[in-house]
Every structure is written in structure tokens, then in C-alpha cells.
Amino acid sequence: xxxxxxxxxxxxxxxxxxxxxxxxxxxxxxxxxxxxxxxxxxxxxxxxxxxxxxxxxxxxxxxxxxxxxxxxxxxxxxxxxxxxxxxxxxxxxxxxxxxxxxxxxxxxxxxxxxxxxxxxxxxxxxxxxxxxxxxxxxxxxxxxxxxxxxxxxxxxxxxxxxxxxxxxxxxxxxxxxxxxxxxxxxxxxxxxxxxxxxxxxxxxxxxxxxxxxxxxxxxxxxxxxxxxxxxxxxxxxxxxxxxxxxxxxxxxxxxxxxxxxxxxxxxxxxxxxxxxxxxxxxxxxxxxxxxxxxxxxxxxxxxxxxxxxxxxxxxxxxxxxxxxxxxxxxxxxxxxxxxxxxxxxxxxxxxxxxxxxxxxxxxxxxxxxxxxxxxxxxxxxxxxxxxxxxxxxxxxxxxxxxxxxxxxxxxxxxxxxxxxx
Amino acid sequence: xxxxxxxxxxxxxxxxxxxxxxxxxxxxxxxxxxxxxxxxxxxxxxxxxxxxxxxxxxxxxxxxxxxxxxxxxxxxxxxxxxxxxxxxxxxxxxxxxxxxxxxxxxxxxxxxxxxxxxxxxxxxxxxxxxxxxxxxxxxxxxxxxxxxxxxxxxxxxxxxxxxxxxxxxxxxxxxxxxxxxxxxxxxxxxxxxxxxxxxxxxxxxxxxxxxxxxxxxxxxxxxxxxxxxxxxxxxxxxxxxxxxxxxxxxxxxxxxxxxxxxxxxxxxxxxxxxxxxxxxxxxxxxxxxxxxxxxxxxxxxxxxxxxxxxxxxxxxxxxxxxxxxxxxxxxxxxxxxxxxxxxxxxxxxxxxxxxxx
Numbered sequence: 001x002x003x004x005x006x007x008x009x010x011x012x013x014x015x016x017x018x019x020x021x022x023x024x025x026x027x028x029x030x031x032x033x034x035x036x037x038x039x040x041x042x043x044x045x046x047x048x049x050x051x052x053x054x055x056x057x058x059x060x061x062x063x064x065x066x067x068x069x070x071x072x073x074x075x076x077x078x079x080x081x082x083x084x085x086x087x088x089x090x091x092x093x094x095x096x097x098x099x100x101x102x103x104x105x106x107x108x109x110x111x112x113x114x115x116x117x118x119x120x121x122x123x124x125x126x127x128x129x130x131x132x133x134x135x136x137x138x139x140x141x142x143x144x145x146x147x148x149x150x151x152x153x154x155x156x157x158x159x160x161x162x163x164x165x166x167x168x169x170x171x172x173x174x175x176x177x178x179x180x181x182x183x184x185x186x187x188x189x190x191x192x193x194x195x196x197x198x199x200x201x202x203x204x205x206x207x208x209x210x211x212x213x214x215x216x217x218x219x220x221x222x223x224x225x226x227x228x229x230x231x232x233x234x235x236x237x238x239x240x241x242x243x244x245x246x247x248x249x250x251x252x253x254x255x256x257x258x259x260x261x262x263x264x265x266x267x268x269x270x271x272x273x274x275x276x277x278x279x280x281x282x283x284x285x286x287x288x289x290x291x292x293x294x295x296x297x298x299x300x301x302x303x304x305x306x307x308x309x310x311x312x313x314x315x316x317x318x319x320x321x322x323x324x325x326x327x328x329x330x331x332x333x334x335x336x337x338x339x340x341x342x343x344x345x346x347x348x349x350x351x352x353x354x355x356x357x358x359x360x361x362x363x364x365x366x367x368x369x370x371x372x373x374x375x376x377x378x379x380x381x382x383x384x385x386x387x388x389x390x391x392x393x394x395x396x397x398x399x400x401x402x403x404x405x406x407x408x409x410x411x412x413x414x415x416x417x418x419x420x421x
Numbered sequence: 422x423x424x425x426x427x428x429x430x431x432x433x434x435x436x437x438x439x440x441x442x443x444x445x446x447x448x449x450x451x452x453x454x455x456x457x458x459x460x461x462x463x464x465x466x467x468x469x470x471x472x473x474x475x476x477x478x479x480x481x482x483x484x485x486x487x488x489x490x491x492x493x494x495x496x497x498x499x500x501x502x503x504x505x506x507x508x509x510x511x512x513x514x515x516x517x518x519x520x521x522x523x524x525x526x527x528x529x530x531x532x533x534x535x536x537x538x539x540x541x542x543x544x545x546x547x548x549x550x551x552x553x554x555x556x557x558x559x560x561x562x563x564x565x566x567x568x569x570x571x572x573x574x575x576x577x578x579x580x581x582x583x584x585x586x587x588x589x590x591x592x593x594x595x596x597x598x599x600x601x602x603x604x605x606x607x608x609x610x611x612x613x614x615x616x617x618x619x620x621x622x623x624x625x626x627x628x629x630x631x632x633x634x635x636x637x638x639x640x641x642x643x644x645x646x647x648x649x650x651x652x653x654x655x656x657x658x659x660x661x662x663x664x665x666x667x668x669x670x671x672x673x674x675x676x677x678x679x680x681x682x683x684x685x686x687x688x689x690x691x692x693x694x695x696x697x698x699x700x701x702x703x704x705x706x707x708x709x710x711x712x713x714x715x716x717x718x719x720x721x722x723x724x725x726x727x728x729x730x731x732x733x734x735x736x737x738x739x740x741x742x743x744x745x746x747x748x749x750x751x752x753x754x755x756x757x758x759x760x761x762x763x764x765x766x767x768x769x770x771x772x773x774x775x776x777x778x
Contacts, residue, residue, distance in 0.1 A: 052671045076674030104674035133427045
């Protein structure tokens with residue numbers, strides 16, 4: 001059932017248009033995430049929906065009634081807002097604050113009665129804050145305060161819940177706790193919830209659908225995987241990210257790579273880089289090089305290896321080996337010939353076992369061939385060596401031959417620029 | 422379902438509130454009684470009560486006249502209007518101060534925050550310097566009329582300056598209040614410079630006091646203040662929520678803009694009434710709400726009535742001190758409220774460490 005419907009809303013501050021033609025709806029039991037960069041109109045949208053800002057054009061329907069034709073107390077009975085954490089410097093107790101949520105339901109001279117107390121207690125039990133009831137609000141921690149604000153919103157007995165960055169400024173345990181609670185409330189109470197998020201991963205994991213705002217317009221709307229694409233995020237946030245499905249939670253997760261810099265000079269046309277990686281140690285590096293416009297090759301990688309999959313997505317030429325198999329002599333030779341064509345060879349922070357020891361020999365071969373070799377040395381080789389010392393000896397030999405050693409892959413673009421010149 | 426400790430405690434709160442109000446009412450009655458008996462002419466309390474009761478129709482025949490007519494005149498014509506004026510002004514200033522502090526969410530706000538004092542002072546000074554002699558109903562004279570006109574027009578001026586479209590931002594109100602207030606203060610200074618032999622009268626009026634109290638003023642002031650208090654009290658719960666901020670209050674169904682305008686007008690009218698009968702009495706409207714907030718908590722459902730009762734008691738006591746301490750002369754009451762109020766307030770400030778709204 002559609003509880004909240006926004007139809008063609010335009011909002012202005014003075015003569016500046018902040019929202020343009022925004023339309024969507026939220027069903028009962030649904031948690032919808034609102035994403036967008038700073039200034040994209042997220043908070044303005046929440047203000048328009050909560051009747052604090054009148055849209056210039058368009059309408060907001062709460063359970064099929066236009067909110068601007070309703071009295072504000074009528075709206076407050078059906079729609080509750082959890083504001084961003086603000087400083088609350090009063091001597092009111094947590095229970096006083098939650099009981100303020102009963103205000104729209106009470107008459108002018110009425111006092112809170114047992115029924116109101118019962119509702120407040122239920123809301124505080126649900127948010128696990130009942131034990132804080134008699135504490136002054138200014139003595140609560142940020143996380144507790146946010147939970148009390150959610151309890152206040154629930155005490156309004158709303159059908160629609162709006163939340164403005166419910167998890168920002170909170171510790172990771174509180175973030176997860178509040179998101180779990182929100183999803184539970186939506187399902188159990190059949191609420192429609194709309195929440196502003198800054199954290200893509202939290203939104204991706206908990207929301208049923210997402211809305212991506214950009215310059216006051218809806219840029220993308222729909223299922224999480226339709227909205228959170230690398231292209232959409234690049235366009236709206238001007239940042240390169242890797243979007244993958246997490247193998248354990250099976251929800252999308254987003255890793256930022258680097259912000260796009262307009263002044264980056266494209267590398268020379270035939271400047272080639274070969275990356276020796278595996279086991280996930282090269283995915284970020286390859287992506288980074290790809291973003292900077294380099295012509296990249298990689299090898300030798302086993303099929304199904306996450307580095308292999310990243311290279312396939314980016315359409316990078318790879319010397320590949322059968323899954324979980326040691327590198328054959330034939331593929332090693334093909335790798336060496338790729339190295340011969342490259343200008344720079346980068347060895348990622350990869351682990352070595354007997355199966356891929358040939359990749360380390362390939363790096364030594366590159367040095368002998370006079371190639372510029374960069375070694376990403378993030379983890380000490382002793383911890384990455386599963387060959388009983390063979391790899392460590394080869395690695396030390398490699399490092400003694402005048403290769404460039406870096407601590408992490410973000411240093412590489414600037415080193416490459418130096419090599420180019 | 423069984424009630425937990427917390428719920429029982431919460432419901433008991435309302436009983437505690439009633440107790441506080443009864444105690445404050447007793448204190449107020451006691452102060453009024455003391456004020457009626459103390460003075461150059463010592464009249465015992467029982468006799469004073471009999472004189473007062475004798476004024477009531479039907480009851481008067483039951484009380485034999487056992488006092489001299491001069492005593493009756495002192496009680497009825499001098500002390501009673503003076504005590505009741507102090508009560509009305511005390512209630513008015515304390516309630517207006519509480520409402521303004523909440524509305525502006527600023528502990529510095531007082532009844533004169535919108536320039537009411539300077540506007541009223543200017544009106545009164547004008548009446549005194551020009552020696553205006555008109556009267557209404559034969560008894561309400563030029564000074565209170567000019568003072569309340571000055572006060573009300575100042576509020577509308579500030580209101581008009583601060584308003585943007587349909588909204589009334591509180592910061593603009595505060596600044597407009599300061600600007601207009603300073604302007605009228607300058608005009609008062611001009612008037613005083615031109616006042617010549619009237620300088621003393623203008624100056625004493627500005628310091629505030631009850632020496633000019635009359636029944637006729639009370640007939641107008643008391644009902645106005647009573648109605649103003651009842652209307653403000655009706656919005657006590659809304660005030661609590663407004664403390665959270667206007668945006669949150671709107672989201673909880675409070676009609677912030679409407680209430681803001683209403684409070685502004687009512688609190689200003691109530692203040693104007695107080696100023697017109699007593700001149701400018703400082704400090705009561707600022708500290709009484711703070712003292713009561715420390716004693717009874719921030720909930721306006723108890724804060725408003727207890728501030729009203731406490732403000733009335735304090736002003737009655739201060740006025741009694743003012744007219745007896747340097748007998749036979751009398752000090753302006755405004756001096757006593759400030760001289761006694763400041764140290765007490767500083768003591769509370771040091772003890773509680775923190776001043777909140």
C-alpha cells in the first residue's frame with residue numbers, strides 16, 4: 001500500500017531552485033534510502049515532505065491526503081521525523097522527550113495519562129532505551145540520544161517515518177544497531193520509511209530501494225543494484241568506485257578509488273604497464289591504472305581469481321591459468337612475452353605459493369630485461385611466503401636489483417608520471 | 422498491567438506540581454498580609470482583614486466597625502491597591518519573561534526584550550514633560566495611557582521591522598528590539614535634558630515603583646494580565662516543544678508561526694500594562710523564570726504558574742522593603758528588586774553552575 005506519494009515537487013529558496021520535478025512513492029513496510037552529494041536537495045526534500053517547507057509546485061500525499069490541506073497536528077499524527085542529532089541542552093528527561101511525541105494526540109489542557117505512558121514505554125522498550133527514561137537528555141551519549149529520538153517518533157504512532165542521516169556521527173555498533181532496528185520497525189509496524197544516508201554501504205545493505213538525487217532532480221531511482229552503479233556514482237559524486245557484491249552478506253558494497261581530477265594529463269599512447277598480481281592483491285591497482293588511462297596487461301592469473309574478474313570487467317588483456325592450478329611453463333612464457341612489450345612492470349602485494357612462484361621469477365626477468373619495476377611492499381614478505389623461504393630469497397634478490405619499492409598502490413600514479421618524463 | 426516505578430513516578434509528578442502551587446499561593450497570601458500591615462501606621466493583621474472584609478457587600482453587616490476611619494482609608498485607598506498592583510505587575514513581568522525566554526530560546530531575554538520599556542518610558546516622559554492632563558473615565562490619567570501607547574507601538578514597530586514575508590525569525594526580532602530600544606532610550610535622554618524641573622519626576626518614574634497605585638488602574642490591568650496568563654498557559658506544552666527548535670516543533674504538530682505571533686503580542690501587552698502602572702521595574706522578569714526553572718524544572722506547565730506566583734510574592738516583598746527601609750522616605754521599588762535580585766541570582770548561578778532554558 002502506498003503511504004507516501006510525492007508528485008512533481010519543485011522547491012525554491014528565494015529564486016534558487018533547489019528541487020525540480022521530484023516524484024516517487026513509498027509503500028508500507030518499505031525502507032527507502034535517499035542519497036546524493038551535499039547540496040543535492042536531500043534535506044530540502046525531507047522538509048517539503050514534513051510540511052515545514054511548502055513546495056512551489058507539486059504536492060505531497062500522506063495516505064492519499066494532501067499534507068498542505070491538513071492541519072499540522074493531523075500530519076504529526078501520521079508522519080514523524082527523526083532529525084539530525086542536535087545538541088539538546090535541557091533538563092527534560094528522556095521520558096519527557098518521548099512523551100512530547102504524544103503532543104499531536106492530546107487536547108489543549110490535557111495531561112499525559114496512563115495510555116500515553118504505555119505508548120511511550122512501548123516505544124522505548126522497542127528502541128531499548130526504557131532504562132534511560134529518567135536520565136536528563138543532556139547526559140545521554142550520541143547513540144542513546146538518537147535512539148530516544150526514534151522512540152519519540154514512534155510515540156507519535158506514525159504511518160510514515162522520515163529520518164535525516166540517522167547514523168551519521170555514530171559508532172559502527174550504533175550504526176548497525178539503529179539500521180537493524182529501523183528495518184525491524186518498518187516490517188513489524190508496517191511503516192513507510194524514507195531516510196537520508198551518506199554511507200552507500202549501509203544504504204545498500206538495509207534499504208529496499210534507493211533514490212539518488214543530483215542537482216535537485218532524481219538522477220536514478222529503483223532497486224539498489226540499479227541505482228548504485230559505478231557510472232551513476234561517477235556522474236553524480238565525481239568519484240571512481242568499485243561496486244561489487246559482497247560474498248558473505250550478498251549485498252552491494254562500494255569502495256571509493258579516487259576522486260576524478262580534471263587536470264590529469266593522459267599518459268602517452270603506447271605506454272604499457274604489466275601488472276603481476278593475484279588473490280585480490282591487484283584489483284584496486286588495476287582499477288586505479290585504468291582510471292588514469294594507462295594501457296594495462298596482467299598475468300599470470302587463475303580463472304575465478306577476483307583479480308582476474310576485475311581485469312575481465314575492465315577488458316584488460318590477461319594471461320590466464322586454469323582455476324587452482326599451478327602456472328604451466330607455456331603460460332609463464334606468454335607472461336614473459338607480455339612483460340617484454342611493457343614499459344613498466346608492477347608487482348602487487350601478492351602471496352606466493354609453489355603454484356605462482358613463477359610470477360616472482362617473471363618479475364626478476366623484467367629487471368634483467370631492463371624494464372622499470374615497481375614493487376608494492378605492503379605486507380612483509382615473510383608473511384606472504386608459503387614456499388618455505390624460496391619466495392623470500394627471490395624477493396630479496398629482486399629488491400636488491402634497484403627496483404622502486406612503494407608502501408601502497410596510491411603512490412603509483414605519481415611514480416609513473418616521473419617515469420614517463 | 423502492572424505499573425513500573427518509572428510510570429508511577431511520572432504520574433506522581435502532577436501531584437507534586439499541585440503541591441508546589443499550593444505552597445507558593447500560601448507564600449503569596451502571607452506576603453500580601455504582611456505588606457498590608459507594615460507601614461508608618463501599624464495596623465494589626467486581624468484588623469486589616471476585618472477592614473477588607475467589611476468592604477464586601479452582604480458580609481459588611483456581620484463585622485462591627487472597631488477601627489478609626491483613617492485606618493480604613495490607609496488600608497483601602499493606599500495599601501491594598503499598592504499590594505494588588507505589585508501582585509499584578511509581578512505576575513505580568515514573570516510570565517512575560519518566561520514566555521520570551523522560551524520563544525527566543527535565549528536566557529538573556531526579559532519582558533523588555535522588544536523595547537517595551539523604552540517605548541513606554543518615552544510615552545510617559547512625553548506626558549510628564551508636556552504636562553498632559555487629559556484623563557479617561559475621569560480617573561485613568563495621561564501618564565499610564567501614554568506609557569502603554571508607547572509600549573504597544575514599539576512592539577508593532579519591532580514586529581514590522583523583523584517580519585520577513587509570513588515568517589518571524591527570532592534573531593531578527595531580537596536585533597530589531599535592541600535597535601528600537603536604543604533609539605527610544607536616546608529620545609528619553611533628550612526629553613530628560615529638556616525636562617528642567619520635571620527631570621526628577623521622569624527619573625523616578627523610569628526607576629519604577631508603586632507610589633501612584635490606584636484602584637482605577639487595577640480594574641483595567643488585573644483582567645488583562647489574568648486573561649493573558651490563561652492564554653499563555655494554554656500553550657504551555659507547545660512551549661516545551663518549541664524549546665527543541667522551531668523545525669522540530671513544526672514536525673510535532675506545533676503551529677510555531679501562529680504561536681510565536683500570539684505569544685509576542687500577549688506578552689508585550691501584559692508587559693505594557695505592567696509598565697503603565699508601575700514604571701520600569703527591572704530584573705524581576707529576567708530572574709524569576711530562572712530561579713523557578715532551577716527549583717521546579719523546565720516544564721512550562723509548572724514553570725508558568727509558579728513563576729507567576731513567585732514573581733508576585735517577590736514584588737510584594739520588595740515593594741514593602743522599598744517603602745519602609747528609609748522611612749519616612751520611600752525608594753523606587755525597581756532599585757530594591759535589582760539590589761536584592763542580583764546577589765541572589767549570582768548565588769544560584771554559582772551553585773547550579775549552569776543556566777539553561
